[in-house]
Amino acid sequence: MAHLLSASCPLIISPCSKNGPSSLKPSLASLPTSRTSIQPFKSLSINRKNGQRQFSVRATTLQQPGTKAGSGSDERSRQQSRPTRVMVVGGDGYCGWATSLHLSKKGYDVAIVDNLVRRQFDDQLGLDSLTPIASIHDRIRRWRSLTEKDIDLYIGDVCDFEFLSEAFTSFKPDAVVHFGEQRSAPFSMIDRSRAVFTQQNNVLGTLNVLFAIKEYAEDCHLVKLGTMGEYGTPNIDIEEGYITITHNGRTDTLPYPKQAGSFYHLSKVHDSNNIEFTCKAWGIRATNLNQGVVYGVRTAETEMHDELYNRFDYDGVFGTALNRFCVQAAIGHPLTVYGKGGQFEEQFSVNQLASLVTKAGDKLGIQVQTKSVPNPRVEEEEHYYNAKHTKLIELGLEPHLLSDSLIDSVLNVAVQFKDRVDTRQIMPSVSWTKIGAKPKTVSA
């Protein structure tokens, strides 16, 4: 049985994620969601030589360790005694590291697959995480010493299929959580080579993951991060993955139209289209999660030791508005709001975020100011935005809403590490229109 779940869901890495919703562990619970939903892929009947094969949809997610999700075949019954094996591609990154620790804590066998290119981006652009982060080797060693749990490590590039094949045949994953993509819109808009890199890395890497699943682990469930940015800002409600259209007297449920606003967002649209095709043609089992901006820095696991700290990006390339605002508040820099401040992240406007940070600053005795800066992106300053998010909640997810306590937590981290702030990193430095074909080099 093949299925593609497409979910809309802004994620929050909350200050405390101990009590995630049980029905969605572990694929989503490590990243508690504030608003979530899943739109099942419409059923499609496809002829095979031996008759009709019906692809239908089951809203399964990964089960608890030792109780693998699946069809209950003999093969699976025999394997039920071992923990479910989850490969986290991009497990050294922001979402990947928190997810890997959470899954390991829950008793899953976890392997991290990562080429560490995210660290190289920082080196090349002269950026750094606000929080000091240990090497992936030290991170994993520290986790083992604290918990006696091993996390397997495969250092390499999923665009290299020989490497990926080795990782698959050696680790034998039951599920793959794929965070292994270049995930910054501004990075993709720096210059031609980074635009091309973003689409090459993301699209071809995901193609390789799909082929690896087909070749080596056909029942493996793929959990893939997309982005709400795939949808752009249509003037109608955003449905979860699919929309039912009645047109000239006929009706069909079709993929929701996409209008991505950067080469990065486009790479995610390309991924979604490729994944959907392989679900239809090969029966790949995939959950495509179109999340919004991910917030927060501490989880129950990363809090356990300095060497388990997650990264915290506040720069103009990888940082998000909330992080940037908290860092600006911590060092007494005015909050920099683009244009009219009406851009939307999740379903908050940037002005609303700025106001929340100002309020949180008041509590810490910090007086926070706001100033306007030019919008580097090509986007409409004001527009309708209403994204549906009900299906994951129907599955039992308890959303963690963006709360004052989360903002307090982020602001506290910013204050704790304010001596590490590099003010040159804060301002947006990438223009959507000035991007050129020539490589943009960075000088000190």
Added chain:
Amino acid sequence: MAHLLSASCPLIISPCSKNGPSSLKPSLASLPTSRTSIQPFKSLSINRKNGQRQFSVRATTLQQPGTKAGSGSDERSRQQSRPTRVMVVGGDGYCGWATSLHLSKKGYDVAIVDNLVRRQFDDQLGLDSLTPIASIHDRIRRWRSLTEKDIDLYIGDVCDFEFLSEAFTSFKPDAVVHFGEQRSAPFSMIDRSRAVFTQQNNVLGTLNVLFAIKEYAEDCHLVKLGTMGEYGTPNIDIEEGYITITHNGRTDTLPYPKQAGSFYHLSKVHDSNNIEFTCKAWGIRATNLNQGVVYGVRTAETEMHDELYNRFDYDGVFGTALNRFCVQAAIGHPLTVYGKGGQFEEQFSVNQLASLVTKAGDKLGIQVQTKSVPNPRVEEEEHYYNAKHTKLIELGLEPHLLSDSLIDSVLNVAVQFKDRVDTRQIMPSVSWTKIGAKPKTVSA
């Protein structure tokens, strides 16, 4: 002024294309269309520093040589004495060669950009054009000797931006017609490496073309071939590029949902999304032509000499149904129809095509039989299909419908070269479900 035209249009390279419709010369006239239309891109207002910049749509096409389309700026006025310069990417291929000759004949300055990889595909897969084709060097020399017209030649890969930059800065195109993509769905479904090659070559090559236009020729008009296969087979009418949706009481005109059925078709969807974004963000001027299957082999120009012959593919990888049927009829092989024969090419069913070829065979005294073979693709055998095609006709295009005389012409070519037929090439050899991660090698 930026615009993106998205047109739906099955193309026919007709036996005689001397009298193309004047209003669409030269970008489309060399490939007379049977059913055509253009759906203008909806207007989008974008804030710039100096106020609102309105991207609107003009249904312009390339003008006659010496009367360049454009804004009429001083720079352009000064240049109006020289012929319009058209770069044909993929100019050694099936559509590209016929187009290049037609444009050259009409008085345009033409440059062919090609890495000749299409010929390498044949070499590697053990395939060959039914018609013997000369080298690109001999083709161009012969054209010069017959017409005293030069066609510039740039041998290289548009995925190599250093090469493409050199071609752009040296030739200085006013328009780029981009055929330079891997264009076979079965080729993209042979194995992982060819699937990845197809998306890498097509998507990143087109990204490079877009960057080259932005960097070196901002007013250059891009004419890009998409495919009707981007839309798949929705159960509602296919509109031309965009569809107006009323949903929960609100209305917007959005990109028509895409449901591509192979890694090749997906690459075209990715291209379309990338092109649309650059039209919005940078003001790129593009016409994205979602054509159907292209038929025919002779044009007024290729008929002029043996060395100008165009290629004729009838094999299971690059051949189309009509070509395959005509070759089968010519050698007394039963016409091989997949499954129920209800698959659609253009708006003919394959059964209708088979019946047309049978009728054409009768006229030549050939008795044609038909037999069913398994469908190698994953697709619905029977489905609704109604693609709109009115906008190019509104612009003045006179469609050349798929006619008995066209089929007679193709069948005559097949009969002429029937001694060159390799019957091992005829049958479909690529399965949509058996595609594997391991490279598929070809033995003699």
